[in-house]
Amino acid sequence: MSGMENGMETVTLRVNRFTPRPERGRERGGSPFARKSSPFGDSGSARRRPRGKQWVQDYVVPARPEDTVLDCLLKVKRTIDPTLAFRYSCGHGMCGSDAVSINGTPTLLCTATVKAWAKQPSDAQVDEDGFRHTGEDVQPAQTQDADDLGVIELAPLPGFPVQRDLIADIDQMLGQIRKLKPYLQASGELATTADGKINAFEYLQNPQQLSKYELLSNCIACGTCEGSCPVYAGGEAFIGPAALIAASRFINDSRDGQTDARMDAIDSADGIAACQSVRACTRECPRGIDVGEEIWQLIAQIKER
Template sequence: MSEDAIHSTTVTIRIHRFTPKSGPEHARRHSSSPFGGKARGGSPFGPSPSRRRIRGRHFTQDYTIETHAGQTVLDCLLAIKRDLDPTLAFRYSCGHGICGSDAVSINGTPTLLCTAKVEEYAKPKSNQNMAKATAGDGFRRTGDVEQTTGKPVIDLNTKKASENGNQPKDANQRPSGSNNPDTLGNSTENHDNTSGLAVIEIAPLPGFPVLRDLIVDIDQMMNQIKKLEPYLKADGKLATTEDGKIDMFEYLQNPEELKRYELLSNCISCGVCEGSCPVYAGGEAFIGPAALIAASRFISDSRDEATNQRLDDIATADGIAACQSVRACSRECPRGIDVGEEMWQLTERVKSRQGR
């Protein structure tokens, strides 16, 4: 174990919270996607249901805790819920990256709480800009680093305000709501009192309606997966040997055939790929990579007899045709699936079949 994992460290956990409005439900059209109202035209998923987002109060809340570099972000949230704020709501189950129920956005990156280590995400503020510039994700905010030398760019106005003892303004600071000081003595209201500490910012998984705090509604994703019928479809005929006995090796596969779908069967439907996808928005404009991975798993299975039907089901305007090949879905898959490559392979198979 490294020394960083042995010695404790103080971090600020900044959580984007949501409290639904009490009383009769006040809902409005879920408008994350500008394409949500378009007709589906031949989609196997039927008419687009009216997506609803619960009205309520959004605010950010900071918690300062002692932790270890080797602990997970889930450990931090459990400590907060146990010792500081029992009202904090988040979802988890196995805690080992198997169930996929604890997907959130950490520092802007969709991932699982139980696999995200504090040492990976709790970066000192002085190093956060450099980390963003060298992350290799293809995106960098203007002004983070000097374009030619790669050195940090110092904002003299911010530095001067800091030297004078004033709180510098953060252009990206989210508005915070009022907190209960009797319950949460170390949370912040409209400013950050712990600006010198490393900050881990946690928000709900993007692309999904928020139910409460970090809990999102994944029903739409699960319904999309279910409608693509993710189960083996054989012809129902039992193979027999020459002497009339049932052939026990009817579905025997060679290693190459097994390899084509084996990794895809490890998908845990966590929604991380959909939270990373800039096109997906609750399944309104795009059925999403999670459903397409489920379809690809059986399209790639040599034992399945419904390949043509499955390709027809995804060859729609809101199916594989809506994928823009951004490949952001591949970056954080907890099961190691190259989701973007699978989307590309499906696109090529659909195009090849339509070109016959």
């Protein structure tokens, strides 16, 4: 490429690729031991491991430290390999569609910069028997190219079936969110003033009421919390942190009239009770939501009612 020939800095994208095998005949179900009665979905066929060709492919592209990983993938798509598949939309961290695993951490492609995620190869050497030497007998490693920014490892979002390359199937997560009715449900009674006129301030809130759910409304359903959750990735029918955050957003909204029904919906073995309070879901939320704390508050609310 002309950029590399001119001595521009480069980065290596190490992509875990996957091409599904064409389905033949009737689709087979999941494990006969999987629970089928969960209201949040079937953990058997929905999460069965797709079959196909898997391999790791390196792409070396010209890049600047401030470029995003999405910028680099677009260069690969446009100039090197048009078959590489990944998902993105807005490119500004607002839609959540480009969540993947970068160096083993669920995050968004469009907010991850090369400078923050590129890592240099280890100086430790591996001998022919596969042992890594780190003592004084280690010979100096080969000098790193000054124009090489390092390596970034990319894989699809954990906890979800893979559709192709870096595209994960998040339909199950979205379905679980929809089942909890993520929209305002008021009582339906039209408020009136003392003289019988329509009350235009029926749903007026004070700042304290707004603060209880305002941050939760910023959730973009990217799935990074679910990709970080060891319970959700375990293959059971756990509703998952994204759906619980969607429920909490309306449970904490003073205008909503279905608080008890919403709590009943998540108060089950596959709902709030399945959370193990690991709080890994909090670490990589791109919107700054303390997911683990919010779920803990839900647990406390359910216990107190």
